[in-house]
Amino acid sequence: MPERYWLETLGCPKNQVDSDKLAGTLAAGGLTPADDPSRADLVVVNTCAFIEAARQESVETVLSLADARRDGARLVVTGCMAERYGDELARALPEVDLVAPFGASLTTTAAPTAPAPVAVALGAKPAPAGPAERVPDFDLLNLARPPAAAPWAYVKVAEGCDRTCGFCAIPSFRGRQCSRTPEAVLAEVEELAGGGRLAEVVLVAQDLASYGLDRGGVRPDGPVRGAARPLVDLVRAVSARVPWTRLLYLYPSALDDALVEAVLATGVPYFDLSLQHVSRPLLRRMRRWGDGERFLGRIVSIRAAEPSAALRSSFIVGYPGETEEDHDALLEWLAEARLDWVGFFPFSREPGTHADGLDGQVPAALAAERLRECSELQDAITADRRDQLLGTTIEVLVDAPGEARSVREAPEIDGVVLVPRTLPVGSFAEVVVEGAQGPDLVATPAPAADRAVATGVGR
Numbered sequence: 001m002p003e004r005y006w007l008e009t010l011g012c013p014k015n016q017v018d019s020d021k022l023a024g025t026l027a028a029g030g031l032t033p034a035d036d037p038s039r040a041d042l043v044v045v046n047t048c049a050f051i052e053a054a055r056q057e058s059v060e061t062v063l064s065l066a067d068a069r070r071d072g073a074r075l076v077v078t079g080c081m082a083e084r085y086g087d088e089l090a091r092a093l094p095e096v097d098l099v100a101p102f103g104a105s106l107t108t109t110a111a112p113t114a115p116a117p118v119a120v121a122l123g124a125k126p127a128p129a130g131p132a133e134r135v136p137d138f139d140l141l142n143l144a145r146p147p148a149a150a151p152w153a154y155v156k157v158a159e160g161c162d163r164t165c166g167f168c169a170i171p172s173f174r175g176r177q178c179s180r181t182p183e184a185v186l187a188e189v190e191e192l193a194g195g196g197r198l199a200e201v202v203l204v205a206q207d208l209a210s211y212g213l214d215r216g217g218v219r220p221d222g223p224v225r226g227a228a229r230p231l232v233d234l235v236r237a238v239s240a241r242v243p244w245t246r247l248l249y250l251y252p253s254a255l256d257d258a259l260v261e262a263v264l265a266t267g268v269p270y271f272d273l274s275l276q277h278v279s280r281p282l283l284r285r286m287r288r289w290g291d292g293e294r295f296l297g298r299i300v301s302i303r304a305a306e307p308s309a310a311l312r313s314s315f316i317v318g319y320p321g322e323t324e325e326d327h328d329a330l331l332e333w334l335a336e337a338r339l340d341w342v343g344f345f346p347f348s349r350e351p352g353t354h355a356d357g358l359d360g361q362v363p364a365a366l367a368a369e370r371l372r373e374c375s376e377l378q379d380a381i382t383a384d385r386r387d388q389l390l391g392t393t394i395e396v397l398v399d400a401p402g403e404a405r406s407v408r409e410a411p412e413i414d415g416v417v418l419v420p421r422t423l424p425v426g427s428f429a430e431v432v433v434e435g436a437q438g439p440d441l442v443a444t445p446a447p448a449a450d451r452a453v454a455t456g457v458g459r
């Protein structure tokens with residue numbers, strides 16, 4: 001009987017892609033997924049080290065799987081915590097058999113097909129020749145992955161980041177940005193779409209809009225040679241292969257006219273802007289570009305081009321030096337911008353980052369209070385934006401029985417559209433929005449006459 005594995009994934013969409021690739025490698029090595037961690041021979045936890053709360057969740061997950069595993073099963077910890085705290089983690093968690101950083105190089109250049117170190121570490125055999133031929137040494141980005149389990153899939157186009165945001169430790173353990181070639185990305189999209197079931201590709205990277213700049217030796221905010229940044233061409237090429245293409249995590253200075261046009265041309269007018277704050281002095285302390293006025297100007301122009309555009313962003317509350325005026329400016333800005341979806345995060349003091357050494361640390365209780373104020377305001381705006389859709393006909397993609405999304409909802413991040421379970425998974429349908437439940441919409445199939453006038457999605 002083949003060995004069975006259990007793979008637990010924590011953290012962001014980028015980690016989910018890494019797990020898919022590990023699953024592909026384990027499958028190529030002859031392992032099969034277990035239906036429960038207690039029946040696995042190998043338990044792998046792909047951890048997140050983004051902020052303190054994520055680290056705590058990762059450790060708790062490791063400890064609970066250590067209890068749940070059967071006698072003799074190996075427990076391996078990988079992912080960002082293994083990258084960032086490898087030795088410390090190994091010492092602190094004697095229950096773990098192996099702490100295996102993804103480590104090694106993330107080169108995208110062709111290299112001899114030596115077995116991937118992590119695959120060996122996890123107990124898998126080397127991947128056979130064939131689809132895995134383009135696997136270099138240990139390049140998670142370019143490892144083969146299993147077919148998508150849902151009608152949508154994340155595709156990671158780069159690893160690492162060349163920016164130096166004051167609060168962020170990611171570049172210290174994920175390294176400089178290393179973009180895949182367009183050919184490698186498109187080959188993965190085609191492989192995933194091969195069965196004809198894939199309806200949506202969600203492009204992700206630490207700094208997505210900087211995709212490809214490193215290959216031309218350009219810094220994130222440096223001059224882009226030629227007509228447009230490489231992401232523009234990539235978006236066009238991906239959207240020619242799947243009905244919906246969605247982009248996550250766009251640094252605001254990179255959102256130029258060409259990129260906005262390329263996003264709108266996909267038929268998925270969804271903009272996930274990584275703004276973090278609106279106060280100019282505070283943004284400079286964060287070592288980031290922009291200010292609220294510039295951000296608002298961009299949002300207004302996007303909405304002028306496409307009134308139905310959906311906008312998401314995330315903000316850090318309580319960054320060192322954040323004053324009451326900064327906080328008020330954020331509240332005012334939120335009220336004016338009226339974004340569809342917003343995530344607020346309390347500042348987390350990360351050892352080794354620029355912000356760790358800054359004066360003006362905001363007391364946790366004050367940061368929590370500010371976060372509550374922001375959330376309450378935004379919850380009302382999100383509900384209002386949602387209610388504007390009541391009675392309208394929208395197109396949705398059915399993700400699972402009874403659960404769908406329109407272009408305004410990114411998978412796993414925003415709300416969903418609850419639909420009758422009879423709608424086939426993987427299909428597109430026109431539905432009438434009849435109600436709301438929290439952040440979610442409730443809809444029923446549109447009468448045939450309405451379907452012809454439903455809001456179209458470029459397909």
Ligand code: SF4
Nearest residue numbers: 161163165168170206
């Ligand atoms: S863009 Fe800034 S926040 Fe995002 S990964 Fe890079 S350094 Fe971190």
